[in-house]
Amino acid sequence: MSLAIDFVPVERAGDEWFVAGVVALVNRVYADAEAGMWDDGADRTDASTVAAMIGAGELVAAFDGDRLVGTVRAVRLDRGTGEFGMLVADPDVRGQGVGRELVRFAEEHFGGLGCDTMQLELLVPQAWKHPVKEFLRSWYTRMGYAQVTVGDLATGFPHLVPRLATPCDFLIFRKGLPSQVRAGD
Numbered sequence: 001m002s003l004a005i006d007f008v009p010v011e012r013a014g015d016e017w018f019v020a021g022v023v024a025l026v027n028r029v030y031a032d033a034e035a036g037m038w039d040d041g042a043d044r045t046d047a048s049t050v051a052a053m054i055g056a057g058e059l060v061a062a063f064d065g066d067r068l069v070g071t072v073r074a075v076r077l078d079r080g081t082g083e084f085g086m087l088v089a090d091p092d093v094r095g096q097g098v099g100r101e102l103v104r105f106a107e108e109h110f111g112g113l114g115c116d117t118m119q120l121e122l123l124v125p126q127a128w129k130h131p132v133k134e135f136l137r138s139w140y141t142r143m144g145y146a147q148v149t150v151g152d153l154a155t156g157f158p159h160l161v162p163r164l165a166t167p168c169d170f171l172i173f174r175k176g177l178p179s180q181v182r183a184g185d
Contacts, residue, residue, distance in 0.1 A: 007057060010057055013051045014021070019050050021053070022050045022059070023050050024055075026086060027044050027162045039164070068090070070098040072105075073086040082110025082117070087099055099139075100143070115177060117177065118145075119174050124137075124168060144176075147171050147173050148173065
């Protein structure tokens with residue numbers, strides 16, 4: 001596999017076919033990754049949300065040739081902190097490094113902007129262990145991320161709470177970016 005990873009050009013926010021492809025990929029991956037956490041029929045995202053991310057310059061895509069194989073949302077939270085979320089890799093190429101390369105891209109991008117910290121949030125059920133979420137917790141930890149706090153979903157994302165099938169927390173993880181990645185060091 002030969003990956004090409006970059007921010008999606010903002011002009012593609014109006015490309016209905018491309019936006020629909022991103023929505024389908026994200027919802028396909030999250031249907032498994034968050035099974036049992038959402039009410040039946042609840043999708044992780046929709047076309048207007050994805051188009052808004054693209055229009056804001058926040059969506060990174062990974063392509064193998066012309067084929068979309070992964071995406072991640074990458075935003076700058078403040079002067080020193082970048083964040084990635086909604087990370088997905090096409091299940092047909094899982095285990096081939098797409099997710100890791102998308103995370104690396106986000107880390108290098110924000111390091112190049114002078115950020116010294118990366119953050120991610122992981123939604124997890126409060127009363128039971130979800131196998132995919134446990135895998136992700138371990139995977140992020142192996143990549144150098146450490147949980148720093150538990151966020152209040154009702155405060156941070158009140159619009160999501162009514163769609164949940166089970167009470168959830170979102171865990172906030174952070175990782176210091178090495179100085180050789182940061183601009184000017």
